[in-house]
Structures are given as C-alpha cells and as structure tokens.
Amino acid sequence: MIEIKNLYKDWGAFSLKEINLEIKRGEYFVILGPTGAGKTLLLEMIAGFHSPDKGEIWIDGEDMTTYPPEERNVGFIYQDYSLFPHLNVIGNIRFGPELKGIFKEDIERESNEIMRLLGISHLSHRYPNTLSGGEQQKVAIARAIITRPSVLLLDEPLSALDRRTQDLLREELKWVHQIEELTSVHVTHDQTEAMILADRIAVMMDGRIVQVGAPHDIFNKPLNEDIASFVGVENILEGEIKGKRDGIAIIDVGDIELNAVSDYGEGEVKIFVRPEDILISKKMQESSARNSIRGKIIEMTNFGVVIHLQLDNGLIASVTKLSAEDLKLRIGEEVYASFKATSMHVVKKRRL
Amino acid sequence: MIEIKNLYKDWGAFSLKEINLEIKRGEYFVILGPTGAGKTLLLEMIAGFHSPDKGEIWIDGEDMTTYPPEERNVGFIYQDYSLFPHLNVIGNIRFGPELKGIFKEDIERESNEIMRLLGISHLSHRYPNTLSGGEQQKVAIARAIITRPSVLLLDEPLSALDRRTQDLLREELKWVHQIEELTSVHVTHDQTEAMILADRIAVMMDGRIVQVGAPHDIFNKPLNEDIASFVGVENILEGEIKGKRDGIAIIDVGDIELNAVSDYGEGEVKIFVRPEDILISKKMQESSARNSIRGKIIEMTNFGVVIHLQLDNGLIASVTKLSAEDLKLRIGEEVYASFKATSMHVVKKRRL
Amino acid sequence: MRIKQEKMLIFFCMLSFFILSFIIIVLAEPIFSQFLFGLNDFFSTCRDPEVLSCIGLTIGTSFLATGIACLFGIPLAYILARKEFFGKRMVESVIDLPIMVPHMVAGIALFSVFNRHGMIGAPFSPIIRFFDAIPGIVVAMLFVSAPFFINPVREGFQSVDPHLENVARSLGASEWKAFYKVTVPIAYRYILSGIGMSWGRGISEFAAVLLLAYYPMVASTLIYERFLMYGLAGSRPIAVLLMLICLGIFLSFRSVRR
C-alpha cells in the first residue's frame, strides 16, 4: 500500500503540486498523462531517487519520506530497460539478491525459477546488448521481482517496444502482477495501455492529479474538457439543461434537444460523447433513452479497422469497415447519429 | 515519373536487391515496410546521396544514375525535419532559391506565398529550435517545395510527431501533393499512414520489393504470409481446395468447409482474413457467399474503440464496443464468426 | 525533508576540493605574490621592450601555426568526421601522437628533421632556414598544436547531422557550398574552440622551441633565460604577464564554446 500525502516538488521544467494518492495493496494502478506532466518524477520520488520539497510518502504503513532507495524495498522498471551492460542476464537478475547476502543456493534456485517463469532461461548467459527490446524488458522484470519488492514501479515499460511485443509484454505484466500479488504503479501516456491494464487510473496533468477512478469512469466520465480531449472523447457539445423528465435531463444544444442522465439542475453544461459510442444508421432511431441527430458525412478517414466519419453537424463517429460497407456510406450522404442517454457525460461549464 | 531499373546496393547492415519500380507522374507512392528493410536507403539513392552498385535511376525520362544530388531536382524531407539550425525560418525556406540565383523580389514573393499557404507566416523570424515538431515539419515542406522539385521524397515524415499532429500533417501532405501536382514518394512503417495517403503502395522487406499495388489490394490480398502478418491480417488459416462450385472454391480447413473466391485449382493453400472483416453474431449466418464458424470466446481485450476477441478456434475478430454491448459478449460464450467469401484471400502454400 | 545518507558525495567533495585547491594555489600564488610584493617589477616588465617583443613574437608565430593547422586540419577533420575507411583508427592515432610524445623527444625529432643537415632542413636550406629562425618556431608550434586543433573541429563536424548536408545538396548546393554554407557555420563554435586550443598550445610550447629555435626568443625561452640569470625575481613578472595573457585567450575562447 502506498500513501502519498500532500507532495510538492519543484524540479526545473517539471513540478509536482499537491499530490495526494492512495494505492491499495495488490492493485494495478496506472498514472496516465501527457508527456511532461511529471509522471516519471512522481514515480522516482516514490522510489526515493529524489527528495520531496514538502509532503510524505508512506509505503506499507511506514513513513519512508526520508529513507534512501535501498531501504524502501521497491522494484523499478525503466522504459529503456536499464540492464547492467557489464553483466550477463544471470548477473543482472542475481544483482539484488547477492547484495542482500542470501545463500548462493537459494539465489540460484530462485533466479532459475524466475527465468523459467518468464521464459528467458535460454538467454541466461547472453549480454544485454545482444537481446531484443522485449527480451531486455523481461530481464528487467525478472531482476526487479526477484527481490520481492513490496511495490513495483514501472516507468512507461512498453513505449519503447514495437506493437506486437507491446501486446505480448502487456499480457506478461498483468500475469506477473497477478501471480506475484504485487502492488504495481505503472506510468504511461498511452490510453489503450491504461485501459487494458489498470484496476484504477489517476490522470495527471501539469504536475497535478486531476482525476482518479476506474478505467470506465475515466474514459466515459472525464471531469473536464482537458481530460476529455486527452482520453479521446472527440465530441464535446455545449448546451443548457432545460429541465428534467423521469430523471432524464433535457438539454438544449443549438436547435435540437438531447436526453441525458445528469445530476445537475438547470444551467450551462458541456456534454462529452466518445466517437465509438455513436451508432450510425440510415433511419431515425428515437426513444427516450436514445438521441438521434441528422447529419451529412463530410469526411471519411480509413484507419484500417475503423473508419472515422466527420459529420457536418460537428460530430465525429467511428464505425467498422463492415458496417460502413453494409450501410454503403459515402461522403455527402445523410445519416442519423444516435447515442444512448447513458453514454453522454454531462459536466457543468466552467466560468472563465 | 521515376523508373528504377534492377537496382542493387550492398551497404553494410542494409542491402537492396533487384529493385524495379515505376512511379507515375503526380502519383502519391508509399513504400511500406518494417524497420531495417532498406526503405530510407532506397529513398536516399533516388536523391543521389549514395551510388548504386548496379542498376539505373531515371527521373522524368532522363537517366540520372550518375548525377549528383544538386542536379536531380528532387525535394527531400527527413523524419528529423533537418532544418538548418543557424538560419531562421525564412532563411531555411530561401536557401534553395538563393543558391539558384533567382531575383531577390521573386524569392521574397514566392517564399511569402508558400509560408502563407502552409500557415507558417507568423514563424518567419523564429529559429528552428524554438518550433514544435509539427511546425518544423511544415517549414521542411515549404523549403522542399519552393524549388519546384520534379519529385518529393519523404522519409517517415510523420513518425516523430504525436498522434494529433500526425493527423493534421497527414492532411497537409495530401493537400500540398494535390495543389502542387507533385510526384511524391513517401517511406513509412505505419500501415494506417500508408492506407490513408497512398495512391499505390510498394511493400518492402529485407531489401526487396515484395508487392506493389493499390492500398486495398495490399491490405486485403497480400501475396504471402510475411506480408499478410505485416499488414495486420491476424487470421491465417491452412486448408486444401477440394473443388469448385459456381466459381466459388470449396476449401477444407480442419473439420469445416469454407467457401472462397480463388483462382487456384486443387491443392494446399493459406487463407488470410482480416479481423475487422469478421462479423460476430449469436445466430448462424450461412449462405454460399458467407462462411460461418462456431467458436467460444476465450479472451477479450479492450482497445477503446474496438474490442479484440480471441476465439477457441484460433480466429481473432475485432468488434466495436457498441456491438459487444448489444450482443452482450462475455468470455466463455459461444458465438458465430462469419465472413464473406470475398473478404478471404487465398494463396498457394509455399513448399519449404 | 532530505533523504538520509549522502555521505559518499560529501566525501567525494572533500577529495575534489584538494585537487582543485592544488591547481588554484599553484596558479594564483605567483600572481598574488607578484602583485603584493613586486608590483613595480611587474609594471616595469610590462614596459620592457625585449619582453614585449618576445611575447608579440610568441603570439604571432603561434597564430601563424594555428592558421596552417586550419588550412590542413579542417579538411582532415572533415574526412575523419564523415568517412569510414581502412586505417581510420591508425590515422586517428597518428593525429594524437604529438600529444603523447614527450616534449623533449618532439624537440629532438624536430631538430633532427629541420636542422641545416636534416631531412627537410637540408633541401630547403637555400630558400628557408628553420634552425634558430621564425620558421623553426612555427614548425615546432604546428607540430605540438595540430592535434589540439583537429580533435575539436572533428568533433564539431561530427555534431553536424549529415542529413543537413544531404538536404542542402538536394536544394541545389554543390558539395563546396553545402560545406561552407551549412557545415562550417553550424560547427563554428568548435572551430573557434580548436583555434583557441591550438593557439594556446603553441604559446605554451617550450622544449621543442628551445632546441630548434632558441633565437629569436619566444616568451618561454626568455623566461627560462631570465630564470637562469636572475632567478625567480627576474622571471616571475614575465611568467605572470604571460599567464594573464593566456588566461584571457583561454577564457574568451571558452566563452564561445557552448
């Protein structure tokens, strides 16, 4: 368990402001944010590589704020693998246990066990510069978990790998996390990675934690427009709540009325809708639980698996190639974009 | 127009073997291949930065094989922008025309025109190190096209940019290509980029051109398994053609029979199906033009817009979040994976 | 709220302090002693025409040697920065040799080659005299200072991305124009730094000049002669003056370097 209390750090280009986080034991916790948000700095401060200006870091119920890294019992995995180039794979993996003066036989048994587990036994005598990126990352994982850390910290562990290896190693990470019952803190700027791996996500921007929650909440209910556009909500509508009917808010957006689930009373709001939550059809599909807006397709961009449609009413929808073919969608065609009241997320408009 | 005839080059780790290409005037031609395939080397040889060991390079009907780069009239855009750091934006853009001894007034008019066109007029007195990646790339484009090259060569021009800027600049590239009526050769390892931009694509692997064709053909009808797996065809089935019925081949795959369009007679074949061409349903959807295979979902990976389903029969399908919700797909559920006879691509199995 | 234990760094700082103090004391002590106890000697030295002409000769000959190093060294530095060829490592070693060969040995070698009966001195004797003449000083300085010019310039050329030259070529520049309109302006800080290093090293040289061209006297030889004749009191003012000049050159060239 990690508790971060009111942490501040000014570090040249980066700075952390008022960080408060509680990460539960055994949780896979992802810190998601754009480059330069200070994610790595936060992770390095949990590991003890930098001192905070203010605030406290507790690990497993102990205040570790002033402890040096070697007494914190954390594992750290960098994006660049950071294997010791002068040691072979076994040497890298045994580095930690050998420092702790564990019996030679125990070290040997454990390191063999871990290499077997990660499928890198055949690499044991190779040197890091002869390994592929994915192999290096596996060795880095083995080296970190053999010391049985109470927390595993991962700094963008997948971003230097190609897509195929990313997919494989993502699975590996999830699996190691589960069988070793680790508390993991994973830092990334990749939304997909966060969505797939995380038990909970903290969104970090400009040195602050701006939202914490389950993946589904982060991606479907962002707290503000910045978070929304960062997590890929491409449709941001402005409107005004006119009233409620059966618990469903009636929102006036330009000339049309939309039905949405909202806790707010009347007032100006922003509405977030993800492009993949929009269903494109040729016929109107109106109901109290579903909104339908007419629009003309003005642009179609083929991304392979999905096609992005830009409508003249400003909405962006993504449809599969198959449904685009079935519906015979063409540029200039009139279609209906419909989305459920529950897939709209309504937030109060901030006054500037 | 570019003609490359029987080009060979041995260059240490890279080598080009028997390259033959014909790129038409005004075409947007993409060379797609994995890292290390020799794509950049080929592009640099078209520009004249390296001499071929064998072969010829013709540009606009002239044999330019032995011409130095300054006499070839090609524009070159590198991934790293390669702006001259000691010159400001105007200085960079005017570098080419000034060398050619064009009248000062003409240079001024043209460079202002091009900066306006690309929306970088406000940057004219800034130095490259103060510009963002996207801005730098725009300046590089302006610098290259102001000399009115007969060919524009682009070496992974988008891969150092973030996704949002990639989207914007991809549009910009396509647009500049059209209004300037340029012949463009664009090298990339990104399939989406290739699919969106290309009039035609050449797939390059291990120093050879392995397939040339329209984007649709490359992505749906790869010539062999290597190309198939590189362009994201995740379903590769092995089977045997048993006979034909109404021009549709009957292929025996394990215990089931599939219908496919194929020119081959009987024999062992491989069948490629893209995951996005597979429709998942709860009911069987059999017809002569459609195959349907039963399977149990053993894994669901959420990629945000799409969800990847791994079935126990080995097939991988991608479905949208919406249809996954509508069908209430869960791990362990039995579903039907169906795909059209026309979306299967059948190739002869190579004997090893 | 510091993390505990930074003992190693504190210990390292202490050790570092010793060697830094050593260098600073050795260089500062003569200046302070001179200014405190011999300011008049120092000012009269600054007006001594023999001293001034020797220092002028030193600065001038070293500058000439640096000019020659530029002319021949820039091309060599460029080739080493851009091309791979068989024997490249050997060429690099050859360039570094003048740094590693003891100064006195270099002096003997230069004397052996450039004296009136030497391999180069003899055939050139009707046209140019090296021994005990300005050309001898220049040759001695060139030999010892060449690597100090070539190495930074080469590093400078390496720092210029070849892509920039390629782009310049594709925009219509010949190889010459790409070189002097792109490569040289981008690497100019390194070239200036090389000029400073090489100039300083030329002024610095004593042993080789002592053997090959004792006359006309350069600053180092003059200091040595005054030291032998009048001891520390007679030589230190010139040494301090020369040190201040070198510090000036060093710091002004250093300030342009990144």
Add this chain to the structure above:
Amino acid sequence: MRIKQEKMLIFFCMLSFFILSFIIIVLAEPIFSQFLFGLNDFFSTCRDPEVLSCIGLTIGTSFLATGIACLFGIPLAYILARKEFFGKRMVESVIDLPIMVPHMVAGIALFSVFNRHGMIGAPFSPIIRFFDAIPGIVVAMLFVSAPFFINPVREGFQSVDPHLENVARSLGASEWKAFYKVTVPIAYRYILSGIGMSWGRGISEFAAVLLLAYYPMVASTLIYERFLMYGLAGSRPIAVLLMLICLGIFLSFRSVRR
C-alpha cells in the same frame, strides 16, 4: 557507376595528406636515422645504466602522479558528471587551466610555490623536500597531467546512464556499492584511457621539471643535458628509446578504448 563530382573530397584528402605526412616524418625520421646510421649507439644507450635509471625514474614518478590523480580525480570527475551546481563551469575551467598555461609559466609557478621558501615548500620543509627531489618531480607531473586524467574519466561517468545507478539503489545497493559495482565497471575503459593519457603527459613534461627538480634527472632532462654536451648524436638515441616506450604505452592504452 559512381555519382560524378567528388572533387572536394579529393582536394581535402590531398590537404590532409600534407599534415599527416608532416607528423609522421617528424616522428619516423629520427627512428629510421638512428636505426640505419646509429644502431650501435642505440644499443649501447639501451644498456647505459644512467639512461635506464632516468627512464625508470620518469616512468615511476609519472605513475605515482597518476595514482594521486586517480585518488582525487575520480571523485571530482564523478561530481562533475552527475551534479549541477553553481560555479560548475568555473570548476571545469580550472581543471582545464594546466593544459592552457604555458609549460614554462607552470614551471615558474610550481617553483614559486614549492621551493624552499615557497608557500607550500616552506611549511613542509622539515618533513618533505620538493626542490630538486622526487616529490618535486611528482608534483610537477601531477599539475600538468591532472586534466588529462579528469576529463576522460568524467566523460566516462557521463556515459553511464544514471538510471542504472537508480536501479542498483532500488535493488538494495548503497550509494558506494552502486558506484563501485555499476558505475566504475561500466566506465572502466574511460578510466584506463585517463590513466594512459595522464601517465603519458607526466612522462612528457619537461619545463616544469627542469625548473623545480633538475635533479634527480628524469629522461627529458637527461636528453637535454646530453644534447647540450654532445649534440644530436648524443641525445637522439635516448629520445628514440623514450619515444618507443611512450608509443608502447599510448598504443596499449588506446587499444582498450572503444
């Protein structure tokens, strides 16, 4: 099927050839002349006990100076490689000063500080004598060779990614252990290179040793004395012998460097 026009490179090669030949001729001529026309002199020199003891003293004192440079220079190099602090650029300049200060000036400065009445020489005179003694030689060598050790070692430490030290710490290593089990082994080529450079520079020094410690004679001083007494014929054999030893050291240390 070469692309036309590579005139610039050909011209550059020609210019490069001149300066390379110059260096090679100056260094090779004495060796060849000696071997062709004075092989007996050379062999008798190799057996001359005075010559051998001088060379031995030179190598030994220089090695001692390098040892001291290691002890104090490794911490300094590490701090410069890892930490940012106010005045860092000034510290860097101080380290480079001994390279830029003229050798004779360094000699005067060292003499001024370490002679019997000097700032350091006087208080230490009851315990240790620097003037005309081995400690004087070591101090002179240390002064001129320290930057040649510190600079490559610093570059070496910079080449070690701090992430590696961080990972070592998180695996349970104290800062000491992270330093000697990770940083030093990875940077060892640079450290060896620094030892070689510093050792060579110490052997090389003449001017400072000449002033501070003419006796006991090191190789350079001996060559100079023989040159004054017997001319080229008497001094060249020792110079050639010393050059070969230095080349040996230089090449063997160079071969370990990347």
